[in-house]
Amino acid sequence: MSTAGQVPGRRKLRLGAVAAAVTTVLTLLCCIGGAGAFFLTELGGDGQDRLTASLACDPAYQVDITGDMPRFAEYGDAQLRNAAVIVKVGQDMGLPARGWVIALATAMQESALRNLANSTVPASLALPHEGVGSDHDSLGLFQQRPGWGSVQQRMTPSYAARKFYEKLLLVKNWQQRPLTVVAQRVQVSAFPDAYAKHEDLAGRIVDALAGGAARTVEIAGKAVCDAAAGARIAASGWTAPIPGGVGSGFRTAERPSHNGVDIAADKETPIHAASAGRVLVARCDPDHSQRRDCDRDGWPGKGGCGWFVDILHAGGYITRYCHMVRRPLVVPGQSVEAGQEIGRSGSSGNSSGPHLHFEVHVDADRSSRGAINPVPFMRDRGAPLDGDT
Structure with missing residues (x-):
């Protein structure tokens, strides 16, 4: 779990279509990301409250150009x-x-x-x-x-x-x-x-x-809801970074400083960029002793995110990918496409076993203040993390 801080994000998104919690409890994985916090201003959000996303996803729905229009503060x-x-x-x-x-x-x-x-x-x-x-x-x-x-x-x-x-x-x-x-x-x-x-x-x-069309992905020429993973990219431009199911959740009562979620994965599983963007950080996160020894498996209490990557996306969103098995495949400043492989899963840093620790931040804020729950965020973009698709 990440312990960059326990302060909630300064602005919470109003995200619709929040799924029921995953009922299957996976093997508990402990992880702590210690990535240093700094603030970015480019590609910031629009400063408006987020509106609730469509609750249904119907690929066959035809838009009505004559009826009542939805309400958005930005447009009439x-x-x-x-x-x-x-x-x-x-x-x-x-x-x-x-x-x-x-x-x-x-x-x-x-x-x-x-x-x-x-x-x-x-x-x-x-x-x-x-x-x-x-x-x-x-x-x-x-x-x-x-x-x-x-x-x-x-x-x-x-x-x-x-x-x-x-x-x-x-x-x-x-x-x-x-x-x-x-x-x-x-x-x-x-x-x-x-x-x-x-x-x-x-x-x-x-x-x-x-009808929720931004959550669809084309599979065999047909639009399918909430199935963006791996090489499949939803119309929203997002994809699940790795297959699997969420084990340790976001800021639970037991782990209030866990600023992301843990997704179970075997070692060497490809990790994909969740959306197109620019790499901000790709390095070894030091442990509590400030050692940068990520080229081996970590252990509980070691501290640090291990080998990790931060990517800045349109709208001021940042995604973080921790505990990679070795140096990432990307470098700071590099542009990446949605679904591009950026590294392989592992257990470097503060970790009890192979998995991906995944975070989403808003307002281009890499610190714990910017962290939000990735589960509803990704589900609203047609790329659920719960392994259902």
Whole structure:
């Protein structure tokens, strides 16, 4: 269990679809992560309360573009109706839900989901619009330039969405690559990193509009709920880091300083990045005596996280992976894709047996203050940790 501190996170997420606790008690594994705490500010959250995620996951649900829209503090009814059009076009084209999340996040950055005109549009056209942009001759939800179509076409949300999806499909391995990379390949923006900050909210809006679709993964051409693990990535962009079931839980009465969960795994089991991001830390965590001797199995009371990795993801989330068997396969500053192997499970550090200690932090805060319960967080992203899928 991690003993970086016992102070709860400064802001708790409102996460829906919280599963019942796992009833099978696995072999108790003791682990203590002693990773030093420091604060990051880049890719921070949007500062708004998190809204409850969709309680159901129905891959066949068709979005309704004419009915009542869900409520999100960040956007009004007209903007969410534009979002519904984007999702509906993706459904009509038969694209996996991951494409809807990418398209929505892109439009959120380009236009804040408003159908924008510009000063070059002749007043005689009297096109319906929801604001005037200032980016050259770009128009519409995706700020598309003349090569994408006529003025009337680019100002038609369904047309603009279809053109975005058509170009998206030309991007190799677009479902596995980071959202910001894929969006940039389509848009060729002057600010290529700006799309990432919208990914989490885009997934929640897709969930609200389309029956929990951000929690689906494509398996044999069919959308399956809550089955993202290993090489399978949910539409939300997340995957379970390792197969298995949760043993020692998050901040239990017996272990109030356990800032993550322990997932049972044999030694040498591949550990996957839970989502695309950038490696912050990949090193040996010292024990209580400040020795860095992670190249052997640890023991209870030794102290330290062993070989471990921290990854920063879009939205200011950080994931931590402890007790690896040897030096990680990644290095600080490296960009990783969702599902990429970052190391192998082991028992280095303060550990009584092979397993993965997994943490999730918010607000780009690596300290115990930022830690939240990974179980509901991952379940809400279609990548449950309980080994049911």
